[in-house]
Amino acid sequence: MEELQKKRSRIMDSRPDVSTIAVCCGTGCQAFGGEKVAQAFREKIAESGLQNSVAIKTTGCHGFCERGLLVVIRPQNIFYQRVRLEDVDEIFNETVINGKIIERLLYITPDGSSKITSEEEVPFYKKQMRLIFGANGNIDPAEIDDYIAIGGYSAIAKVLSSMKPEQVIEEVSAAGLRGRGGGGFPAATKWKSTREAEGEPKYVICNCDEGDPGAFMDRSLMEGNPHSILEGMIIGAYASGSNTGFIYIRNEYPLAVKNAEIAIRQAEEYGLLGENILGSGFNFSVHINRGGGAFVCGESTALMASIEGKVGEPRAKYVHTSERGLYDRPTVLNNVETWANVPLIINRGSAWFASICTENSKGTKIFSLVGKINNTGLVEVPMGITLREIIYEIGGGIPDGKRFKAVLTGGPSGGCIPENLLDLPVDFDELTRVGSMMGSGAMIVMDEDNCMVDIARYFLKFLEEESCGKCVPCREGLKRMRQILDDICEGKGEESHLELLEEMSAAIGDGALCGLGQTAPNPVLTTLKYFRDEYISHIVDKKCPAGVCKALISYHIVNENCTSCRLCVKKCPVGAIEFVDKKIPVVIHQDLCTKCGACKETCKFNAVEIR
Amino acid sequence: MITLKIDGREINAEPGKTVLEAARENNIYIPTLCVNEAVAAYGACRLCMVEVTRGNRKRLVASCLYEVAEGLVVETRTERVVNIRRLVMELLLARCPNSSEVIEMARSMGIDSSRFQSEEDDNSCVLCALCTRVCREVVGKSAISLVGRGTNRKVALPFCEDTDACIACGSCVYVCPTGAIKMEDNGDVRRITWPSSTHEFKMKKCASCGSYFAPEKQISFMIQKTGLEAEKFDLCMNCRP
Amino acid sequence: MPEISVKNETLNCILDRYKRDRGQLISILQDIQAEYNYLPREAVKFVSSELGIPLSQVYSVATFFKAFSLQPRGRHTIHVCMGTACHVRGAAQILQQMENETKTCCGETTKDGKFTLESVNCVGACALGPVVVVDGEYAGQMTVNKVKPLLEKYD
């Protein structure tokens, strides 16, 4: 234990106050060339012989993906956004060498009134409480020393040197930590039940399957700060009496797999994993399992079957997995973010943790704020904040002056929340009360151009494709519900369909075997509840008010706006637009039009409209 | 012995029994499709759902898997239960419009038609997985399995054609509750038709009467399993001493 | 397309990487797929016999998970993200345009063996939606009109 302390001091001493260029290499920024930019900076440093006074750090996701690529210069804390490879020279010469700020790369407030230099002052970050996620921007995930330097692994040292497993459980229980993967089950309760269950060996698992389409916080944590998750798992294993752990990572996340592998190896080298951890006599090893691309494998029993090398099919859980889980042994399964909260609770105490809260939800939650929102990205907020604050103050509202329509929380198991409920505090129970749920934390914002019937159909289709096919209500039922929604979207719906959908929803929710099927009707139920008028428009008026459902819309030329520039004529993939004469507006031949939307996208004069 | 209540009746059951077993022992009817004593319960058809109350918690469970407990109160015909069964049967009727077994079962539950459009291809497999489970748990061959997922799921041989592991014993045929797997013996061949493909197997000829009495692969399997001499399997049942 | 011939050495090497642990079946199949771009039938059979798992069960796993393909794939794999964030920003139109341009249906390979077109539910780059990933390279903020130029970059 002392050794860890010494190591920390040594790391700190060996790091003189150099300036650091932190380049975000999270997946979002990577798409803007994160690694290439970092490499360009490295070359610049080498060219100018400044290796000893300027350091480059490739970090995980900072959350503000909308403004990628993000570069932060420390210690001045200058925050540059939308950086491209071409900007590297200038940043290096002007800012790093001469200390001058490049105005053009600063964040400008949406009203255009002021430019913001430091990261913390950007409104997107200001209202957040980045307890779990904040470290991402400061550390290189591939460097265990970085994590140790910010106090990492001190919680495990504290636990192993001064706490009994029962005390750890007590502390986590007092903090009120609830699972962040969807269900919101108290973490300490699971640990306790595994600790007390009969059967050896016992296992702990980290669920990084993150199948909810639209959520990427687990990915960003695993990619950006894997050691915090490992530390949480070691503590959980110690508390629940386990010596073997697994991290189940989604197939689509290769970088997360890589960084987790590096982290495990480094932790082993430092004696933080393996035999006799920090001289305490406690042993714990962690293995990585990759998923195979199946959403249902996020469900606990399916995930365990998949780790055993079997088809990811859920089974009944009348005996909890904390008593009979992986290989029929007591098993603790927690979500990535749940694990990452654990070291924090140990370090800062349960009382502190429990003070960030609402009555029944403690701590912070990371959300991915996506869809029709200005500031797309990952946000970490204290429980109890309202949806309105998240969407308007952090998220910066809806782009292009469009009107907000709904926000979907809880992913495919969740529901659509309408405008009049935006003052709802974000909390496990409040969201459930209105028919949605916290889920893993995707928050998808929709505006007036989104059709709610289409959204309901989208999720049903998703779940139909992801259903394992074991039980009848889910396999056959979701397909039938989707077919009914197809009919409605194609103008073939009948009013009686709505009651049928409600009846099916209830029976599937009651009858399906696992959480996938049981919660699958939620998006349909909430849209029926809050946006029934849109269903009625499709069924009775045969109209899609948002202009989304293809069978119910057509593209038309607004003659006053058309300049006959012929751009659309060239773009139309099926030759459905006819150019007549320079002075006459072009004509769309409805019989040929496939409604692909290329013309509307191309037109510079707003001369194509959907009716 | 454990005491519990099913539909208001107090009954006793051995610990470890499922609610379904306890109910059947007491002649209380709960419909099922995916249960068979030969194999472990699976919980897929959801027809056997019942409402149970334990303490003050009420929930819906699959009775084929849920174990009896002291003081448990079980209701087998509540509105929610009936709604699940009705939906399941309507869904299966639409899936297997030509299966007389499914139609019969639905009728016995008072359901004559389905509100969903009938599937076009002729299919009577309800994917209860009894065949694949028998093949694996009882025969021990795992020659067939459930392939694909979700609505694309089907019972099939590996690559829909690899019969290496199959001994043509026909257990899958006998256990299928809807007659979705067909078998036909014709001279020296046995033909088995699974929902995804048809295959032929050679039959063994009785050394005495000359009739074809069992698939050759099944005989080899029995020789290997029992450790008896091969000659013991040369004669058909009728010609055995 | 004809089946590829597999090398037992290669397969043994992959199996040894996972200590021939049956629990690692999915990882093993993934590595084989990475090697051959799909799961050749011979490889599936080899894994079954080496690990002592019935072929039917390996086949079940190989057909259950979306990551596996039992058919040879194109030289380039296009993944059109159909995650929710991309959906609300018009991913369906992008996919349709992809189908038009490649003249193939989602889930299939073009006749010339150039592209395999697949959809994927969220690649975790929602801020860039709609997203298309070609051979692991992300193309963000896609529009119907950007589809053709993107495809032209590959041969």
Ligand SMILES: Cc1cc2nc3c(=O)[nH]c(=O)nc-3n(C[C@H](O)[C@H](O)[C@H](O)COP(=O)(O)O)c2cc1C
């Ligand atoms: C269909 C389905 C998918 C799920 N997917 C995930 C997932 O991707 N990640 C996750 O952490 N939990 C997921 N869950 C929830 C897990 O089953 C489990 O409750 C959770 O991992 C427990 O961890 P927690 O208590 O820390 O939240 C899913 C559940 C269901 C029913």
Ligand code: SF4
């Ligand atoms: S509810 Fe759906 S995913 Fe869950 S077991 Fe049933 S079929 Fe499989």
Ligand code: FES
């Ligand atoms: S008999 Fe219980 S689910 Fe089929």
